[in-house]
Amino acid sequence: MENKKFSAADILSGARMILHDLSIPELYEEALTNKEAILAKSGALCIYTGKYTGRSPKDRFIVDTPSVHNLVSWSNNVPCTEETFQHLYSKMKSFAKNHKLYVSDNYVGADPEHKLQVKCITESAAQHLFLKELFIRPKEPPVTPEDFTLICCPSVKANPLKDAVHSEAFIIINFDYKMVLIGGTKYSGEMKKSIFSVMNFILPQKGILSMHCSANVGKDGKTAIFFGLSGTGKTTLSADPNRSLIGDDEHGWSEHGIFNIEGGCYAKCIHLSEETEPEIYNAIKYGAVLENVVLEPKTRKEDYDDTKYTENTRVAYPLEYIPNAIHPSIAGHPTAIIFLTADAFGVLPPISKLNPKQAMYHFLSGYTSKVAGTERGIVEPQATFSIGFGEPFLPLSPLKYARLLEQKIKKYDTKVYLVNTGWTGGPYGIGSRMKLKYTRAMITAALEGQLDNVTWTSDPIFKVAVPDYCPNVPSDVLEPANTWSDKAAYKKQAAKLVGLFAKNVKKFKGEMADDILSTGPSL
Incomplete structure (x- = not known):
């Protein structure tokens, strides 16, 4: 189903400001100016995600529509109504009117025959850098419309009673409108896993x-x-x-x-050392995004053993940061x-x-x-x-x-x-x-x-x-x-x-x- 009322173009049409396809240095400047992140000694950006330092499975939903009702396994997926999706979409659109948004088009799926073009829209420059590092960056700007849209605005919080969800956080996948909405949580893993879930819906139906x-x-x-x-x-x-x-x-x-x-x-950092995991350790440098890693206040040196915020400390970096990765x-x-x-x-x-x-x-x-x-x-x-x-x-x-x-x-x-x-x-x-x-x-x-x-x-x-x-x-x-x-x-x-x-x-x-x-x- 296509509906222009619920689309990336609709969200962006009313946005206060759109920053499209910024480079890594530009995203660094934005993130530091916005006070979204701290510059670590390694050169990586370090972000903190507040109370959501891991995935929140009870807050993840798939919109139950006639076209997917008999395909989705509801024993291990939580349904929500189209009304819930539309209400939270409206909150996202209202938020965009008063804020700047970061936008880029990326791919998932390295096989050209099975790739998915995803338009990524975030309120945070640091989280946008995360997506550019985790997804596949196109060599040239795509000339075709996106296949799916991912919108992540953690400042948009749900009201569990009015919005018929479980908490202020929500991750909602709508296969009819080809859209993912994420709000209330800054944990970056929700973005990557929601698009993985989309691919887990699409690929097996093609025998993959x-x-x-x-x-x-x-x-x-x-x-x-x-x-x-x-x-x-x-x-x-x-x-x-x-x-x-x-x-x-x-x-x-x-x-x-x-x-x-x-x-x-997207690697775990807890107790990371150069001796035991040199490839991951050395990938933490300029362009990488650390998540909830404790930094020494003066030197900004990373302390990978400190669990002050969570055991689930993370780093995101592009594949090319691993010397022997294939391309x-x-x-x-x-x-x-x-x-x-x-x-x-x-x-x-x-x-x-x-x-x-x-x-x-x-x-x-x-x-x-x-x-x-x-x-x-x-x-x-x-x-x-x-x-x-x-x-x-x-x-x-x-x-x-x-x-x-x-x-x-x-x-x-x-x-x-x-x-x-x-x-x-x-x-x-x-x-x-x-x-x-x-x-x-x-x-x-x-x-x-x-x-x-x-x-x-x-x-x-x-x-x-x-x-x-x-x-x-x-x-x-x-x-x-x-x-x-x-x-x-x-x-x-x-x-x-x-x-x-x-x-x-x-x-x-x-x-x-x-x-x-x-x-x-x-x-």
């Missing part, structure tokens, strides 16, 4: 699997993708100095292969898929191999632990199941994505591994986080074929195949029970997790084959 994953490619041309929720290590593990980065968070898998949906990275960010069909999970129970093997049916089971389960700060109210890891390791961003039936993955794994004979980047030697609070150097060694071994000729043992509880040997990893680390001093406590924690897996997959009974649902953990 859209994925919440990072991806890289080796010198041999073999591509690997890494599924995982925030905090499991997607960005860290894909930024491998020995492999070329395709992207760190969102990708499509088409008939041509893998393509990045974005043009930048354009497109590669062949993946030879390996890594499912990343941060197991707070401390009982999952650090690496295991999955057969195709187990791969489907764990994709549908999407188990991990939400880490502190990623969402509002999360202060310590909590076990969670998120279909496709990205359920909050899946507008269609989750089974649509699962079946597309199954088809592609079979068609391209892709190997699948489950990697636990969480706890070992005990649960959260007792054990310790898996050492990054061990995780890197295990993934390197899997991708370079070093595990092809080792023996594997089936885990008696989780039923997955665990390697008996992995280069540069102590053997006792490979078997989680061996890392626990209290074996009875290990079995108790494992039993808890088995129960959670079993409870979660019950919802797929009758929709997915029993031979898939029966491959999961059991005592």
Whole structure:
């Protein structure tokens, strides 16, 4: 449906001032003049997002219209009415009359056949810089109309009673008017994830699997993708100095292969160091946007260990800030898929191999632990199941994505591994986080074929195949029970997790084959 009453042109027609397609230096000047940001010692801009320092899932809506009603999965998406959308749109339009707006046209989707042109409108220069770094900047100004419009005005707040929403914050996607409205929250992640949700609606209907994953490619041309929720290590593990980065968070898998949906990275900064994550650390420089990172008052030096504002400190930077990123960010069909999970129970093997049916089971389960700060109210890891390791961003039936993955794994004979980047030697609070150097060694071994000729043992509880040997990893680390001093406590924690897996997959009974649902953990 096209309606000029609800459009970018309509919003901009009444704006007090429009600043279009500003350069990075110009956006810096605007952000600093407007007191939206502080200049950090590294040269990055640092912004603070107030009480919203993570995504707010309860404030995210899809407008329920006849054209999308039977397509959207309402079990994991929250509907709102056209009246709610129109009322909040009117607030945005009224706001524009008295304020200047920053506007640019960017793309999402590195594959030219499947790209989406997005007109980005923000009230903040700093957040506009974020979008220019995260999306794909066109080489020449587009001459065609936009496919979608993103409007972000955090100063526009909702009234929960009058606007029929849950709080002052709102993220509303309207597929009929091809528009996203964001208000009440300054957290930049809402902008990128709302457009990711749009692509998750459009691409699968064209037979393209859209994925919440990072991806890289080796010198041999073999591509690997890494599924995982925030905090499991997607960005860290894909930024491998020995492999070329395709992207760190969102990708499509088409008939041509893998393509990045974005043009930048949005990495976590908590406890960041040059020693452990040099690629990300060195990407924090002029042009990058830091979010909620504490700065030393006089020198403006970044303190990546300070959680004064949130655990969920972030940085946004363009892909070209990673020295070995490939351009354009497109590669062949993946030879390996890594499912990343941060197991707070401390009982999952650090690496295991999955057969195709187990791969489907764990994709549908999407188990991990939400880490502190990623969402509002999360202060310590909590076990969670998120279909496709990205359920909050899946507008269609989750089974649509699962079946597309199954088809592609079979068609391209892709190997699948489950990697636990969480706890070992005990649960959260007792054990310790898996050492990054061990995780890197295990993934390197899997991708370079070093595990092809080792023996594997089936885990008696989780039923997955665990390697008996992995280069540069102590053997006792490979078997989680061996890392626990209290074996009875290990079995108790494992039993808890088995129960959670079993409870979660019950919802797929009758929709997915029993031979898939029966491959999961059991005592």
